[in-house]
Amino acid sequence: MRRTRMIKLYDFPQSPHCQKVRLALSEKDLSYEKVLVDLTKNEQKTPEFLRLNPYGKVPVLIDDEEVIYDSTIINEYLEDEYPHPPLLPAQSGERARVRMFEDFADNSFTAQGNLLVAELRKPAEQVDRERVQRYRADLLRVLEFLERQLEGKEYIARTFSLADLAFVPRLLMLPTLGVEIPARLRNVLAWSERLKQRPSVKQLQQELASA
Known part of the structure; x- marks a missing residue:
């Protein structure tokens, strides 16, 4: 795994949107910490989590001070910050x-x-x-x-x-x-x-x- 800033992913393993982000992190060989958000216990609706994502949904990614939610936006952010290997074409x-x-x-x-x-x-x-x-x-x-x-x-x-x-x-x-x-x-x-x-x-x- 490449050394990076501290990346933390708020994740529920069975969520396809979380899986989408984990795939991007893996493709870019980025190390990160997983934080389980148990959707079966409605942990995504706690006040603490809602401060990270007001929609109360996973995934949420924290990269140092940046807090990003929505799997598509997260993956575009990763592409901007960690462009190699690229997951978007040049054209x-x-x-x-x-x-x-x-x-x-x-x-x-x-x-x-x-x-x-x-x-x-x-x-x-x-x-x-x-x-x-x-x-x-x-x-x-x-x-x-x-x-x-x-x-x-x-x-x-x-x-x-x-x-x-x-x-x-x-x-x-x-x-x-x-x-x-x-x-x-x-x-x-x-x-x-x-x-x-x-x-x-x-x-x-x-x-x-x-x-």
């Missing part, structure tokens, strides 16, 4: 593409995954099977869109970036959610396997397995 058009796809990942892939997780965690007799099928279909539609976007590319913006990183947390959970990437989505399958070979993603998989 403005490609940077815009990364930001659009990161937003798309958060709002169309992670969000639908979260709804599916919440539904599947209900007692069996309370699970709405129609909702489950609808959420799974929504996730597959995102993958079909990505199939077209990945044509001729190894990564969304040609090189690995914050856009790819944003999809990883829920990509790793697809088997648990009962979603299989269809064989016809060859670009997505190759991209997914490529992501899983990255040390940062392997580390996240190990963390999830031991959680």
Whole structure:
């Protein structure tokens, strides 16, 4: 790990948004201290935590005196402060593409995954099977869109970036959610396997397995 200023991450291990930040920290080889915020105990709503983030959400990152919340803003901050290795392309058009796809990942892939997780965690007799099928279909539609976007590319913006990183947390959970990437989505399958070979993603998989 590279020596840096003191970085502290307020984290809940199962949160995909926290995982997104942990992936960025790992990609940049930054050492940091984790502070557990137990969402099951509503610790994110305590007065102490609300002083860090008035929205009462994780993650929150503290870098010396700087307090930053929201996973997308945190990762952009890390890119600004610790630019090597870069997770944003040099060209403005490609940077815009990364930001659009990161937003798309958060709002169309992670969000639908979260709804599916919440539904599947209900007692069996309370699970709405129609909702489950609808959420799974929504996730597959995102993958079909990505199939077209990945044509001729190894990564969304040609090189690995914050856009790819944003999809990883829920990509790793697809088997648990009962979603299989269809064989016809060859670009997505190759991209997914490529992501899983990255040390940062392997580390996240190990963390999830031991959680």
